[in-house]
Amino acid sequence: MPTTRSYGDACPIARALDVVGERWAMLVVRELLLGAQRFSDLRRALPGASTNMLTDRLRELTERGRDLEPVLDALGAWGSLQPRPDRSSLTATSVLLFLRGSARAHPDPPNQTYRVQLDDRIWTLSSRDGQFEIDPGDPHAPVASLHTDPDTLNELLHHPADLDTAIAEGSVRTEGDLSAVRHLLRVAA
Amino acid sequence: MPTTRSYGDACPIARALDVVGERWAMLVVRELLLGAQRFSDLRRALPGASTNMLTDRLRELTERGRDLEPVLDALGAWGSLQPRPDRSSLTATSVLLFLRGSARAHPDPPNQTYRVQLDDRIWTLSSRDGQFEIDPGDPHAPVASLHTDPDTLNELLHHPADLDTAIAEGSVRTEGDLSAVRHLLRVAA
DNA sequence: CGGTATCCTTTGCGATACTG
């Protein structure tokens, strides 16, 4: 059953934590915000969480969970200064959130749409006014496609110049406008 | 001993939660940000937390905990839309955070300093450019003093006109410039 | 006052099996 215990504190912060303060809750929200739609999406994205956990957390969430995005952004900004834990894996959503959070106003190819595949999940990345919108699933007419894994994408976001090497090594496959891909990878630079 | 378990996820959000995702952690930060300085401050502010809990959480926090303020603000904004739990108490810091978060640009008495005492804890509230800074302890030359309890202050912030009644009932004691007190109570209106 | 040590209960939550 879902966790019901409360801090018994009328403070808005405590009220928020009554709902989303349990372990895993915010990470479930993270996945939902980036478009996880089926149970198996969550299971793959959060392999450390049991099925019961996931159903419990899902039950605790209302439709207002979408409004938690500012909380996640603030948490991410703070957490990026924390050391990366040992033997940690980088999930697809981690990297996409990092990309979106790092996006600066890059006026060059505005309102561009990309297809990004990380392992076997596919996203549509749409740049608009230097902001990125991320949605699950295939785009209609992407300017370019990028197929890789979370770690490689993370590496490329930090070192965009390594793209050619990665393509040569086969760790990245691209289609479409390669220069658009280069632009995409530079948003975090 | 402090909690050490990790999500094992390199995502910045997960890294943040590795540090401040445990129960009570964010509420401890809330208190520290509003100036709790001694252990007894925490014990009074968080009566539901055991002493061991508090020491554990304190050990997990670095000096960067101060930078968690945006996270708390975002959580509070979201949590204020959640229903108030039954039999919940309103802590002093809850109300002060609500006050600070609600503060609009009230240009009337700028750069004013108040002394606010809630039960037996004392704060200095300084308004500057419509923003409030809240610090623990006595101010040097307050324009006015307000002595009440968290629930009454909360009520007055929602219904500033009730001030006279509250004074007459003895649930509020003021000193100094009474019109300044009225201004203070109107920041959330 | 500002904690630590010890004990013990609770429960979160992980594992596995099962169902529509």
Added chain:
DNA sequence: CAGTATCGCAAAGGATACCG
């Protein structure tokens, strides 16, 4: 595939006593 049911345990954390 999308969960529910049952079981069991480690561990979070509450209570109390103690200490510098």
